[in-house]
Amino acid sequence: MTIQDLTTRLGEIAQGGATPPVTPTEGQPAAPVAPVLETDHAKRGTDLDVTVQPDRIQDAARIMDQGGYTLEAITGVDWIADKQYEVVYDFTSFASGKRVAVRTRVPRDIPALPSIHAIFPGANWHERETHDFFGIKFSGHPQLTPLLLPEDATFHPLRKDFGT
Amino acid sequence: MDEQTQVPPGLIHFAAMDQILDLARANSLWPMTFGLACCAIEMMATGAARFDMARFGCEVFRPSPRQSDVMIVCGTINKKMAPAVVTLYDQMPEPKWVIAMGNCAISGGPFVFPGQYNVVEGVDKLFPVDVYIPGCPPRPEALIEGFLELEKKLTGKRRWPVAKAQ
Amino acid sequence: MSIEGQTIHRETFVVNLGPQHPATHGVLRIKLTMDGEYIDDAEPVIGYGHRMHEKMGENRTYAKFLPNTARMDYVAAMFNTHGYVCAVERLAGITVPERAEYIRVVTAELNRLASHLLWAGAFLIDLGGFTPLLYTFDDREHILDLLESVTGARLTFCYYRFGGVCNDVDDQFVAGTREFIARLRSRMPMYHALITKNIIFRKRCEGIGIIPAETCRRYGATGPVVRGSGIAYDVRKAEPYSAYPQLNFNIPVYPEADCMARYLVRMDEMMESMRIIEQALDLMQPGPVMAEKVPKMLKPPKGDCYFNVESARGSFGVRAISDGTDKAYRLKLRSPCFSNMSLFQECSRGMLLADALALLGSLDLVIPDMDR
Ligand code: SF4
Numbered sequence: 001m002t003i004q005d006l007t008t009r010l011g012e013i014a015q016g017g018a019t020p021p022v023t024p025t026e027g028q029p030a031a032p033v034a035p036v037l038e039t040d041h042a043k044r045g046t047d048l049d050v051t052v053q054p055d056r057i058q059d060a061a062r063i064m065d066q067g068g069y070t071l072e073a074i075t076g077v078d079w080i081a082d083k084q085y086e087v088v089y090d091f092t093s094f095a096s097g098k099r100v101a102v103r104t105r106v107p108r109d110i111p112a113l114p115s116i117h118a119i120f121p122g123a124n125w126h127e128r129e130t131h132d133f134f135g136i137k138f139s140g141h142p143q144l145t146p147l148l149l150p151e152d153a154t155f156h157p158l159r160k161d162f163g164t
Numbered sequence: 165m166d167e168q169t170q171v172p173p174g175l176i177h178f179a180a181m182d183q184i185l186d187l188a189r190a191n192s193l194w195p196m197t198f199g200l201a202c203c204a205i206e207m208m209a210t211g212a213a214r215f216d217m218a219r220f221g222c223e224v225f226r227p228s229p230r231q232s233d234v235m236i237v238c239g240t241i242n243k244k245m246a247p248a249v250v251t252l253y254d255q256m257p258e259p260k261w262v263i264a265m266g267n268c269a270i271s272g273g274p275f276v277f278p279g280q281y282n283v284v285e286g287v288d289k290l291f292p293v294d295v296y297i298p299g300c301p302p303r304p305e306a307l308i309e310g311f312l313e314l315e316k317k318l319t320g321k322r323r324w325p326v327a328k329a330q
Numbered sequence: 331m332s333i334e335g336q337t338i339h340r341e342t343f344v345v346n347l348g349p350q351h352p353a354t355h356g357v358l359r360i361k362l363t364m365d366g367e368y369i370d371d372a373e374p375v376i377g378y379g380h381r382m383h384e385k386m387g388e389n390r391t392y393a394k395f396l397p398n399t400a401r402m403d404y405v406a407a408m409f410n411t412h413g414y415v416c417a418v419e420r421l422a423g424i425t426v427p428e429r430a431e432y433i434r435v436v437t438a439e440l441n442r443l444a445s446h447l448l449w450a451g452a453f454l455i456d457l458g459g460f461t462p463l464l465y466t467f468d469d470r471e472h473i474l475d476l477l478e479s480v481t482g483a484r485l486t487f488c489y490y491r492f493g494g495v496c497n498d499v500d501d502q503f504v505a506g507t508r509e510f511i512a513r514l515r516s517r518m519p520m521y522h523a524l525i526t527k528n529i530i531f532r533k534r535c536e537g538i539g540i541i542p543a544e545t546c547r548r549y550g551a552t553g554p555v556v557r558g559s560g561i562a563y564d565v566r567k568a569e570p571y572s573a574y575p576q577l578n579f580n581i582p583v584y585p586e587a588d589c590m591a592r593y594l595v596r597m598d599e600m601m602e603s604m605r606i607i608e609q610a611l612d613l614m615q616p617g618p619v620m621a622e623k624v625p626k627m628l629k630p631p632k633g634d635c636y637f638n639v640e641s642a643r644g645s646f647g648v649r650a651i652s653d654g655t656d657k658a659y660r661l662k663l664r665s666p667c668f669s670n671m672s673l674f675q676e677c678s679r680g681m682l683l684a685d686a687l688a689l690l691g692s693l694d695l696v697i698p699d700m701d702r
Contacts, residue, residue: 041569045420045636070547073664075649088649090636090664094547094561097568099636122549125672133384148377148701150244155281157385158660163279199356201379201698202404205448205485209474212451212467227351240698245357245378248349274397275381277389282382301485 001067003038003047003098009063010048010102011036013056041099046090048100054113057089060102061116061123064091069100071116074126076134080160083108085136089116106136115141133158183319189233189259190315190323193222196232198252200239203266203301207238210304222311229255234314236307237293240268240275241284253291261294261317262287263310270296342370349378355452356697360674360690362683369686372678374671379698387661392418392492392628395661400486402663403699406445407487408438409641410663410699415490416571417637417648422492422630429617430494431573435610436507437477437489438572439603443514444473445642446596446603449694453593454525456691457534462525469517472510479503492628493621504611511604518601526597535590539689541677542587549676550669553644554599555693558592560585565640572639577609589692596694629656643667643694667693667700 001009014035037049052060064071069091077086082105089102106113115138117124127138128147135156138144146153156162199207210217217223226232229252241249253262264287267273272285287293294317297310316322348359357378363371383402387395399414400407412434419426426434447470451463474484480499481489489495525531541551543559556563564581566574582598584591634651644666653659670693678686 043420043635044633045417045638068547070550072550072552072645072669073647073649073662075660075662077651077660088662090647090649092568092638092645094556094563094568097563097565099569099638101636120548120550121676122551122669122672125668129668146377148380149282150377157281157382158388163281198350201356201381202401202486204356205404208448208452209467209471209484213464214468214471239356240379240381242378242380244380245349248357248378252350274401275386277386279389280382281385282380303484 002096006048006063006067006100007036007038010050010052010060010100013059013063014050014052046099046101048098049103050100051103051105054104054106057087057102057104058114058116058119061089061119064100064102065119067093068095069093071120071122071126074123074130076130076136076158078108078134078158078160079105080108085111085134087113087130087136111135112137112139114139117141132156135159186318190318191221192224193234193261193311193314194224194226194232195222195234195236195263196229196252196256197225197227198235198238200237200241200245201268203238203268206301206304207236207265207307210307215304215308217308217311220308220311220315229253230257232256233259234261234263236263236265237269237287238265238301240273241287241290242282243284244282246284246290249287250290261314262291263295263297263307263314264288264293265297265299265307265310266302267298267300269293270298273300340365349375355691355695358671358695358697358700364683367682367684369678369681369683372675372686374674376671376697377701380701381698383663383702384661387658387663389657391656392630392658393626395658396491397486397488400483400488401698402665402702403641403643403646403667403696404485405448405696406441406642407485408434408441408489409639409646411488411490412438412572413637413639413641413646413648414663415492416639417635417650418492418628418630420635420637421633421650421652422628424493424621424624426494426572426621427618428573429498429614430619430621432610432614433495433499433619434490435573435577436499436607436614437480437487437495439607439610440473440477440507441487442603442642443600444470444477446600447473449596449642450521450525450593453691453694454531456687457531459525459528459531462521465517465521465524469514472513476503476506476510479506491620491624493624494619496620498619504614507607507611511607514600515604518597521597526594532590534685534688535588535593535692536586537588537590538685539589539677539681539692540587541673541689545673545676549673551644551673552666552669553641553694554592554595555644555670557581557583557595558692559587565638565645569638571637573610573613574606576613577606579606579609589688592692592694627656629654634660638664641666643696643699644670663702665699665702667695667697668702671695671700 075088275283359375361373399410447466451466454462481487630652638647647664649662651660
């Protein structure tokens with residue numbers, strides 16, 4: 001699937017609207033950005049930056065899977081000032097070397113979103129790691145137990161309010 | 165104890181025996197194959213062709229704690245690993261010695277910062293250590309020097325002259 | 331299961347492999363459910379080498395985090411530093427002088443050679459052969475000497491800086507590198523005679539530990555693992571960075587997807603690395619090795635970016651998010667070993683335990699890199 005195809009297909013599911021407060025892009029943190037953004041690979045490292053609602057994340061993963069992409073990483077970010085967690089899924093294509101970032105945001109007090117491990121089994125560990133670090137619950141995940149932290153860990157160290 | 169059963173002093177000497185045993189032990193230290201992190205690579209390098217720990221009789225790396233008498237703690241111990249390290253130490257037969265190789269094993273090294281949540285700050289919090297080798301990672305020469313120090317601790321003599329500063 | 335009315339009970343038992351086991355290369359634990367000698371399920375339990383790198387990225391300045399990068403994948407430390415400095419350079423918009431790019435390529439490829447040599451020795455130990463380790467470490471020491479002369483460290487190099495490298499290389503390094511390449515080239519036939527043609531080695535690797543290409547994709551495996559499964563994916567070609575676009579090299583690919591294929595990929599990669607180094611040394615022109623006007627206290631503008639490099643184990647990625655201060659707001663370190671390891675559970679099902687260890691060795695894991 002080319003970037004154009006992905007733009008259209010991801011655009012359809014991103015129509016639900018981007019979650020209002022948006023990642024600070026090039027100096028304008030408050031301005032809302034389009035849900036699907038073609039980015040300059042040389043500047044951002046991605047070719048496409050997509051923001052979807054948390055409940056559409058599985059659809060987005062399915063599109064990426066059909067496009068022959070692979071899941072490279074899942075990054076959690078704690079935007080404590082916005083009272084939200086952001087989860088960034090980085091996809092890349094072995095064939096074209098293109099890179100797509102799919103973002104979603106969940107409220108900080110009910111951090112839950114669907115798991116995509118059924119589509120990308122590699123997501124299993126990435127989601128467990130994100131759960132370790134931020135306490136984000138991935139619903140439908142088969143084994144959301146600590147992966148990197150000790151088995152009995154109950155803390156989430158990468159939360160910005162950890163240790164305070 | 166009456167007069168009859170008392171052993172007259174000076175009849176049995178353990179000291180000479182001990183000295184011989186110490187010499188034997190010091191010259192055949194068997195370390196445990198046990199890599200924790202970066203420092204383990206330098207430990208491997210020490211055992212391999214160029215630095216050749218075999219020259220000092222301590223190249224027989226044993227994978228089982230039951231067969232080894234030196235534990236080289238080479239790397240970072242975190243809270244998940246700590247119970248396993250203690251188990252390994254307990255499984256080693258006496259007499260046993262511990263070398264803390266690298267800053268991580270000495271004090272937590274570069275991973276200590278206010279609010280750190282996962283690193284054990286020094287292996288001596290878990291069990292006693294005989295020789296500390298600073299460095300991040302220590303060079304293979306430093307590990308060899310550490311073994312010479314351990315030998316000295318066992319026999320009271322240093323078998324190798326100390327290199328003079330150039 | 332039943333045969334002629336009799337019920338045969340299948341009994342499984344659970345064995346722990348690790349966290350201290352010579353075959354797990356450090357502190358990996360695998361919870362094995364065994365059916366006799368066959369693996370029913372192998373669940374990796376990781377985290378025994380977790381050292382909080384991502385947390386440290388958030389509470390120290392950009393420059394102070396540099397030494398940490400060398401301690402993630404310490405067998406190939408250059409690549410992690412490379413990925414990190416490139417990500418921050420992209421974020422802050424710093425351009426690197428050309429000579430520095432070539433120096434980065436030369437030192438990184440030397441490190442790749444060192445890493446693959448170490449892997450070959452350690453892999454053979456997993457399979458029961460001790461001798462090759464002594465040969466590979468002998469060659470590796472030459473590389474470490476070369477790198478030590480410019481970086482000052484044998485293992486945990488912290489050589490790259492934002493905007494270049496901290497030291498220029500001298501003629502002695504260049505001459506020494508050329509000499510070393512000639513030596514390693516002449517020793518490759520010896521390695522092939524010693525290892526590749528060894529019948530025991532072949533029997534333990536050929537057809538063992540198949541990782542289908544589709545599995546690689548679904549798990550996000552990269553590096554020699556995918557190239558051993560017939561996918562020609564290499565970040566150096568897919569998203570060219572540094573001085574790689576100017577250099578001419580091939581990506582070795584083997585379609586067999588077994589341990590042997592992964593071994594051969596790495597051996598061929600060493601030949602390619604040597605070619606890259608020679609070309610880079612030829613193309614290197616005198617000039618500055620540091621960009622001008624890189625502030626001491628770097629404060630990249632708000633924003634986030636991703637940068638990938640091809641490390642010795644696969645694609646190492648950094649996602650750096652800046653909030654405009656001197657510390658990163660979030661630093662995600664994507665390690666290749668993490669994804670490469672996650673496919674082990676699926677691929678080892680039904681294998682003999684001894685074969686699974688060959689598979690484990692062929693993935694080339696560095697545990698503290700996986701756990702970060
Ligand atoms: S002391 Fe340094 S080299 Fe050794 S394990 Fe710790 S971080 Fe790694």
